[in-house]
Amino acid sequence: MRRLIATVFRKEMKDHLRDRRSVMSALFGPLIGPLVFAVMFTLMASWFREGKPLEVPVVGREHAPSLMAFLQRHGATLTEAPADYEARIEAGKLDAVLIVPADYGKDFTEGRTAAVQLVVDNSRNQARSTIRRLRALLEGYSGMLASQRLWVRGVSPELALPVRVDEVDLATPERMAANVLNMIPLFLVFAAFMGGMNVAIDTMAGERERGSLEPLLINPVQRGALVMGKWLTTVVLAGVAVAVCMASFLLVVHRVPLQDLGVKARFDVPAVLGMLAAVVPLTFFASAGQMLVSTYARSFKEAQTYLQLLLLLPMLPGMVLALSPVQSQPWMYAIPVFSQQLLVGEVMRGQAVGAMPFLLGLAGCAAAAALCLRLTTRLLGEERIIFGRS
């Protein structure tokens, strides 16, 4: 039996390593996640950079020393505006320039409204946040002076401010980064399903469609040995996909400034081994389930359709977790797919999980895989499956 399994496994490996589609889906399919991840983090890093000191080129600094002091106190870096600032703003090289006219001081001391000019190009989206911040600072300064002037005259500034709007921005880079980081478990689970998908389809539905199933079954080989050999091949390719996915996530993670974003995530050797230990057992179940579906499907195309729908399965626990974060219970670790997403997330966040959840996850996947393999073996004994249904 073992020798026959090895024979089938060797043949299937050779066959599928020559199949560009199988190799591509194992090697390049799992790169999608890390790519999305890299793009998201690059974007966020650029948002994060907006939190850097505000640089304000000013014309006529000497006319408004107290305003300049206020701006500097609030983190702005003041520079002398270049002479061709208008052209530079139009060219997008400067976001905004502040102009303090010569009569500013005179109006100010006489208690009239003193004007400053903010030179901007509102058609440029990139400059928008600089402009908004600078405007907020200027309004803040104006509001502060207004309050002082009212105080001096014995009026409570609150009378002049019936409603105050406080903005609470939830889209902080930190929060976004944490959300994006939650994609890692999802994409690792995806890789476990995607890596072997093509093999699972080709080795069962494909075998029948090209008419090689009948000759294969006439050989004196137990159906179980055939199924095992084919399953092992699928598991190997799914495992490769998981490894590729993990490795490319590591590459990306080490290139983005997670700490700057205030994200606490562990990607050291024990954590990576822990994540792999969580996800690799899932390839057992994913491969067996895909083979079962592929055996039952009437054709290659039908198998493809079903299995692509099956790919949505990993999304479900992800969505549940996103909508209502659950307190993990021991039984949850026994449910394939759900268990792996919980575990990877916990390992990544550096929580101490212990060995039990890993063992439960392994047991759950192994049991589900065994069931699927049994059913596949039984299907291979059925005449309508061997000779196809129309």
Place this chain on the structure above:
Amino acid sequence: MIEVRNLHKRFGAVTAVEDVSFSAADGVVTGLLGPNGAGKTTTLRMLYTLIKPDRGMARVDGVDVAERPMDVRRAIGVLPDSRGLYPRLTAREHARYAGELHGLSGAGLEKRVDELVELLDMKDIANRRAEGFSQGERMKVALARALVHGPRNVLLDEPTNGLDVMSTRAVRVLIRRLKEQGHCILFSSHVMQEVAALCDRIVVVARGRVVAEGTPDELRARTGKESLEEAFVSVIGTDQGLMQ
């Protein structure tokens, strides 16, 4: 040596094989002749253990197909109805895989594969991948796969279907050679000329039953017809599906 007694098989409402009995001896080419849909393929599938008979029994070298299917599979070499190849494997790899599944290995297997490459005249395709093989080349690979373990009994389902003249001749030569070596050969065909050219014994099947059995001469004598063709038409009751 193949014996078939009162085989019966139905799929749902359709009875594929009503009542088929015949025997095929060693060193003899036995032809299963009948129009399309007569039950030839279903009968063969019961013999090569992929379909379980509802009633009746079949034995290969005295071994019952229903009781010991594994032993029967070891004793037969089959060219089944579907004879698909793996497009990414070479001709030689196909034969080797089948040999390994029959428990062969090492130098013995390689020697046997070489013999088959020689026997089936496959030298120019032996190390080419099956993708893009012609019908004749595909047939050779399928035959090599069926014969790699040197089976005593050879079952061929429509072996010359879709082949050109040269490939058909090659298959005939192979069948004659297997006969000389004392193999039991059972092959099915709906082409009368094919059966007439090769068979020592003919089993005529129609509508799931054996309607006539014997040597070509016996068949002619029994029907009182001069030519084999008319003899066939007379036993089947129609010439539909019998002509190429």
